[in-house]
Amino acid sequence: MKRRTLLKTGATAAFAAALGAPLRAQNAPMKVGFVYVGPINDGGWTQHHHHSAKEMVEHFGDAVELVYQESVPEGPDAERVMTQMCLQGCQIIFTTSFGFMDPTINVAAKFPDVKFEHATGYKTADNVSVYSARFYEGRAIQGHLAGNMTESNRVGYIASVPIPEVVRGINSAFIHARKVNPDVEFKIIWIFEWLNPAKEADAAKALIEQGCDVVLQHTDSTAPHAAAKEAGGVYTFGQAADMAEFAPMPRISSIIDNWAPYYIDRVQAAMDGTWESVNTWQGIGEGMVGIGEISSAVPDDIKAEAEAMRDAIAAGDYHPFTGPLSKQDGTQFLAEGEVADDGLLAGMNFYVEGIEGDIPS
Amino acid sequence: MIALERRPQPSRAWSYLSPLLAVIVTMIVGGIVFAALGKPPVEAIRTIFWDPLFGDFASYFRPQLLVKAAPLILIAIGLSFGFRAGIWNIGAEGQYIMGALFGAGFALAFYPSEARWLIFPLMIVVGTLGGLLWAMIPGLLRVHFRTNEILVSLMLVYVADFMLDAMALGLLRNPEGMGFPGSRNLQQYPAAHNAELIANTGMHWGVIAAFFAVVAAYILLSRHVFGFNVRLAGQSPRAAAFAGVSADRMVLICMGLSGGLAGMAGMFEVAGPSGQVLASFNVGYGFTAIIVAFLGRLHPVGILLAGFLMALTYIGGELAQMNLQLPRSAIQLFQGMLLFFLLAVDVMTNFRIRLGRKKVA
Numbered sequence: 001m002k003r004r005t006l007l008k009t010g011a012t013a014a015f016a017a018a019l020g021a022p023l024r025a026q027n028a029p030m031k032v033g034f035v036y037v038g039p040i041n042d043g044g045w046t047q048h049h050h051h052s053a054k055e056m057v058e059h060f061g062d063a064v065e066l067v068y069q070e071s072v073p074e075g076p077d078a079e080r081v082m083t084q085m086c087l088q089g090c091q092i093i094f095t096t097s098f099g100f101m102d103p104t105i106n107v108a109a110k111f112p113d114v115k116f117e118h119a120t121g122y123k124t125a126d127n128v129s130v131y132s133a134r135f136y137e138g139r140a141i142q143g144h145l146a147g148n149m150t151e152s153n154r155v156g157y158i159a160s161v162p163i164p165e166v167v168r169g170i171n172s173a174f175i176h177a178r179k180v181n182p183d184v185e186f187k188i189i190w191i192f193e194w195l196n197p198a199k200e201a202d203a204a205k206a207l208i209e210q211g212c213d214v215v216l217q218h219t220d221s222t223a224p225h226a227a228a229k230e231a232g233g234v235y236t237f238g239q240a241a242d243m244a245e246f247a248p249m250p251r252i253s254s255i256i257d258n259w260a261p262y263y264i265d266r267v268q269a270a271m272d273g274t275w276e277s278v279n280t281w282q283g284i285g286e287g288m289v290g291i292g293e294i295s296s297a298v299p300d301d302i303k304a305e306a307e308a309m310r311d312a313i314a315a316g317d318y319h320p321f322t323g324p325l326s327k328q329d330g331t332q333f334l335a336e337g338e339v340a341d342d343g344l345l346a347g348m349n350f351y352v353e354g355i356e357g358d359i360p361s
Numbered sequence: 362m363i364a365l366e367r368r369p370q371p372s373r374a375w376s377y378l379s380p381l382l383a384v385i386v387t388m389i390v391g392g393i394v395f396a397a398l399g400k401p402p403v404e405a406i407r408t409i410f411w412d413p414l415f416g417d418f419a420s421y422f423r424p425q426l427l428v429k430a431a432p433l434i435l436i437a438i439g440l441s442f443g444f445r446a447g448i449w450n451i452g453a454e455g456q457y458i459m460g461a462l463f464g465a466g467f468a469l470a471f472y473p474s475e476a477r478w479l480i481f482p483l484m485i486v487v488g489t490l491g492g493l494l495w496a497m498i499p500g501l502l503r504v505h506f507r508t509n510e511i512l513v514s515l516m517l518v519y520v521a522d523f524m525l526d527a528m529a530l531g532l533l534r535n536p537e538g539m540g541f542p543g544s545r546n547l548q549q550y551p552a553a554h555n556a557e558l559i560a561n562t563g564m565h566w567g568v569i570a571a572f573f574a575v576v577a578a579y580i581l582l583s584r585h586v587f588g589f590n591v592r593l594a595g596q597s598p599r600a601a602a603f604a605g606v607s608a609d610r611m612v613l614i615c616m617g618l619s620g621g622l623a624g625m626a627g628m629f630e631v632a633g634p635s636g637q638v639l640a641s642f643n644v645g646y647g648f649t650a651i652i653v654a655f656l657g658r659l660h661p662v663g664i665l666l667a668g669f670l671m672a673l674t675y676i677g678g679e680l681a682q683m684n685l686q687l688p689r690s691a692i693q694l695f696q697g698m699l700l701f702f703l704l705a706v707d708v709m710t711n712f713r714i715r716l717g718r719k720k721v722a
Contacts, residue, residue: 039689067683068683069679069682069683070682070688070689071689073641073644074639074641075634075635075637075639075641075642075644076428076630076634076635076636077644077679079634080425080676080679081679081683083421084418084679084680084683085683087417087418087421088418088683088684098541099543099639099641102546102548102636102637106548122539161542161640162530162542163540163541163542164539164540164541167540192526192530192640346539347539347540348540349540360530360531361530361531361534
């Protein structure tokens with residue numbers, strides 16, 4: 001559809017009116033929409049968004065009504081789904097995948113009275129906020145554990161889609177693994193998908209065959225854990241969800257996404273009329289990133305160190321990207337004691353010094 | 362005892378009746394499936410088939426039907442020629458992707474040109490050519506090496522899919538995209554944007570091309586010697602050979618025609634509703650079009666109607682997901698059943714049921 005012409009001709013309002021603009025009865029529950037990229041039982045990313053959405057509904061009770069759609073393809077179909085939600089009276093809509101960015105902006109321009117919250121993107125508008133979590137803080141702790149636990153000095157990393165968020169995670173984990181173990185090497189396999197249990201299992205097996213005894217993942221399924229369990233003697237980390245069913249071995253810790261406080265906060269703001277477009281990026285300190293219980297497979301002293309690092313990051317005393325740090329080609333990008341700013345982190349598209357291989361492009 | 366007896370002539374009445382019957386049987390069995398899932402069956406069927414056309418927000422959904430049906434019809438028209446002649450191009454999905462890549466690649470190569478009169482028409486030509494060339498691979502392999510075009514064209518879908526991934530991450534990646542995958546959005550590139558011609562009608566150039574293809578196919582099949590040859594080649598290859606129809610030429614023409622139209626559909630989609638070259642660009646139109654072609658009896662007018670019916674199940678299916686929380690896979694099952702029952706009911710076109718013992722002559 002030609003949204004731009006719509007705007008140019010100023011027909012937006014007429015269009016919304018013709019279609020029956022969202023009605024706002026005083027005592028009716030506020031409709032909150034969620035657009036998911038995966039199935040709500042994927043065990044990782046989408047499941048945790050849905051879980052947090054339900055927590056938000058529990059918090060508000062009858063004051064809100066949850067409307068959601070799962071497995072929405074990123075493209076024109078997403079745009080239609082969002083428009084449907086607007087037409088049916090949703091007043092705030094959360095779009096929970098990067099690929100929904102342009103569709104969110106398009107639909108938001110057509111429905112200026114509806115609030116939009118887009119996860120992990122960078123385009124904002126008067127009625128579009130973006131939010132994401134500082135997963136790299138959790139990666140630092142994983143790197144610390146991985147560097148200590150590996151005996152073969154080979155750490156496998158199942159990477160998903162080559163975007164700055166994933167590259168940042170690899171860098172953060174690598175920096176902290178090297179810090180405690182100068183001989184450690186990373187073997188990285190890109191699968192170009194966020195969720196594909198078959199590919200993830202294959203990647204995990206390939207990494208284990210290459211001698212990796214720690215496997216990190218930036219993909220959403222538990223398949224790598226199952227592969228590690230089968231191989232034996234391999235350590236893994238839960239991703240997005242705690243994946244505690246694989247503890248204490250192979251899963252020795254995890255990064256848990258906790259969106260519920262943010263969702264509660266934003267829906268409350270929409271109810272109170274105090275909602276404003278914001279760019280939110282929260283980490284361990286705010287509770288958006290949780291570190292799952294470090295299991296008994298990890299020696300006590302290493303566990304204590306990792307927990308100390310977690311607390312220091314939460315308190316703001318330590319930043320995982322603190323100089324001196326160099327890029328893969330040896331050029332320094334952070335001087336001694338310098339801390340990476342958010343702009344640098346948001347656009348990070350290079351490996352740090354010591355990682356072998358290239359980012360696919 | 363019930364026996365099936367081959368009809369001396371395929372029944373004309375049944376060939377028209379069976380698609381309708383298939384739709385009705387699908388509704389009934391689909392209703393049972395929905396009921397088994399604990400959803401109200403009648404309401405679900407009504408949501409899928411009635412609400413997008415006559416429901417509360419029909420003025421939004423009706424144009425969306427055009428947007429969704431246009432690529433299906435365009436691809437299915439192309440496929441129908443080959444299917445009539447016994448040439449099985451199963452890889453329209455790949456040709457659709459290649460058409461989009463060629464079209465978008467061409468436009469982006471001249472970014473930011475303002476010569477719409479030049480860029481957009483050439484995009485159509487180049488996109489069509491992209492699909493055509495991709496279809497020529499299985500076509501030429503069959504003609505020269507007697508390979509099976511079903512297998513080769515299907516396998517090339519996966520190759521095209523990888524090309525799409527590579528393009529979204531590499532050559533066509535938006536240099537201002539903050540390191541994220543995906544090309545520039547053609548919706549923001551006026552010279553290349555396949556915009557709505559009249560606001561809120563869903564009518565873009567691809568829709569016009571689809572209608573034009575229907576008319577052209579109708580004339581070709583009923584008034585032109587090419588249509589006669591196609592039908593002859595399918596019904597009696599030997600007779601066609603005696604009539605001077607070259608089987609090899611027929612393969613190349615039919616593959617080229619279907620590939621070209623699929624490529625054109627891909628180009629219109631990427632330049633319009635989708636906007637971006639993304640790894641998630643293709644959503645299975647090339648495969649769904651096979652259902653559309655058969656549901657429409659390989660007849661242009663039938664395909665037109667079948668295209669709208671499939672579009673309706675897509676859009677209505679989304680509504681049912683959102684309003685009734687039907688799982689997405691139930692909707693996909695529903696669409697698959699449509700072809701399944703059509704093939705089952707089709708038995709009646711060629712056979713008739715005979716009650717009583719078959720007499721031994």
